[in-house]
Amino acid sequence: xxxxPDRRIPLELTVGEVAERSGVAVSTLHFYETKGLIKxxxxxxxxRRYPRVVLRRVAxxxxxxxxxxxxxxxxxxxxxxxxxRPLTAKDWQRLSETWKRQLDARIESLTxxxxxxxxxIGCGCLSMHECPLRNPDDVLSEQGxxxxxxxxxxxxxxxxx
Amino acid sequence: xxxxPDRRIPLELTVGEVAERSGVAVSTLHFYETKGLIKxxxxxxxxRRYPRVVLRRVAxxxxxxxxxxxxxxxxxxxxxxxxxRPLTAKDWQRLSETWKRQLDARIESLTxxxxxxxxxIGCGCLSMHECPLRNPDDVLSEQGxxxxxxxxxxxxxxxxx
DNA sequence: ATAAAACCTCAAGTAATATTGAGGTCAATA
DNA sequence: TATTGACCTCAATATTACTTGAGGTTTTAT
Numbered sequence: 001x002x003x004x005p006d007r008r009i010p011l012e013l014t015v016g017e018v019a020e021r022s023g024v025a026v027s028t029l030h031f032y033e034t035k036g037l038i039k040x041x042x043x044x045x046x047x048r049r050y051p052r053v054v055l056r057r058v059a060x061x062x063x064x065x066x067x068x069x070x071x072x073x074x075x076x077x078x079x080x081x082x083x084x085r086p087l088t089a090k091d092w093q094r095l096s097e098t099w100k101r102q103l104d105a106r107i108e109s110l111t112x113x114x115x116x117x118x119x120x121i122g123c124g125c126l127s128m129h130e131c132p133l134r135n136p137d138d139v140l141s142e143q144g145x146x147x148x149x150x151x152x153x154x155x156x157x158x159x160x161x
Numbered sequence: 162x163x164x165x166p167d168r169r170i171p172l173e174l175t176v177g178e179v180a181e182r183s184g185v186a187v188s189t190l191h192f193y194e195t196k197g198l199i200k201x202x203x204x205x206x207x208x209r210r211y212p213r214v215v216l217r218r219v220a221x222x223x224x225x226x227x228x229x230x231x232x233x234x235x236x237x238x239x240x241x242x243x244x245x246r247p248l249t250a251k252d253w254q255r256l257s258e259t260w261k262r263q264l265d266a267r268i269e270s271l272t273x274x275x276x277x278x279x280x281x282i283g284c285g286c287l288s289m290h291e292c293p294l295r296n297p298d299d300v301l302s303e304q305g306x307x308x309x310x311x312x313x314x315x316x317x318x319x320x321x322x
Numbered sequence: 323a324t325a326a327a328a329c330c331t332c333a334a335g336t337a338a339t340a341t342t343g344a345g346g347t348c349a350a351t352a
Numbered sequence: 353t354a355t356t357g358a359c360c361t362c363a364a365t366a367t368t369a370c371t372t373g374a375g376g377t378t379t380t381a382t
């Protein structure tokens with residue numbers, strides 16, 4: 001039958017318990033372990049055991065992921081931190097400040113794009129000369145085989161004056 | 162030898178010309194074609210030829226991608242639009258309004274996260290009861306993501322005092 | 323005419339982020 | 353004790369968005 005979960009918080013957690021409490025799949029925890037994001041030790045029967053602080057680590061990973069940071073970068077940021085005790089306030093401050101800056105940049109970029117879209121809804125163009133999103137093709141045709149992606153600047157400059 | 166590009170804008174474009182002018186790789190244009198995002202006809206020798214308006218279509222695709230919309234969704238949005246003549250103002254308005262809304266939602270979600278981060282830099286928590294990062298409501302509620310919420314007790318302090 | 327550049331198709335590879343499955347072991351309980 | 357659920361490893365598959373390569377054809381420049 002179903003194991004009745006012991007409501008006392010255990011000193012060590014099985015992978016299933018971590019999965020349940022953190023909201024990530026067991027397979028994902030395995031995966032994170034291969035990437036060095038989390039660590040475990042094994043019991044007599046080769047089963048993973050985790051310290052409770054792994055939950056905080058997973059939480060941090062998920063926060064970082066939501067900001068759009070790739071796992072490899074998260075792994076690197078976390079690599080300097082201990083697996084066996086909680087992050088200090090200082091640890092967290094350093095991480096969150098870095099990630100906040102990146103998030104700010106992302107938001108800014110998306111907002112600029114959104115504003116261009118807004119303008120273009122107003123003017124209903126995209127085919128007109130005044131459109132900020134206009135004719136990236138003509139701009140690009142001037143330059144040879146340069147950068148492949150159209151950066152934001154290629155869509156700016158409505159030549160409003 | 163190197164083909165000297167004819168500076169007059171041609172009526173039809175080769176795949177290489179589209180690549181150069183749009184800034185995406187030839188292989189990407191092939192790929193987009195398999196996904197129905199763009200279309201071409203063939204000349205006598207089976208080579209692709211594009212109308213000039215394909216450049217605008219590619220530009221729209223790239224704008225949409227920058228907002229974070231997956232290609233499949235872009236393909237669907239574009240599927241109702243003609244390949245052989247420019248988007249009308251109305252077409253563009255409908256697309257851009259839809260995408261703007263999605264972009265707004267994403268920005269809002271990221272901003273909420275950023276604000277949580279800001280708060281948490283101040284309080285140095287992530288482990289305290291009051292931490293807003295404990296509950297990733299803004300993104301997860303969008304996804305209708307069943308049992309993924311992180312329960313409160315997983316973040317309680319081990320033995321802070 | 324010939325050589326180089328550009329093009330063609332189709333298959334496979336890449337990278338990130340996981341999930342699924344096969345085949346087998348361990349642990350909790352009726 | 354026997355069963356069942358949880359766990360183990362390792363390989364394969366999935367998804368998105370492309371890129372690379374092999375082997376062959378067409379177009380363009382000289």
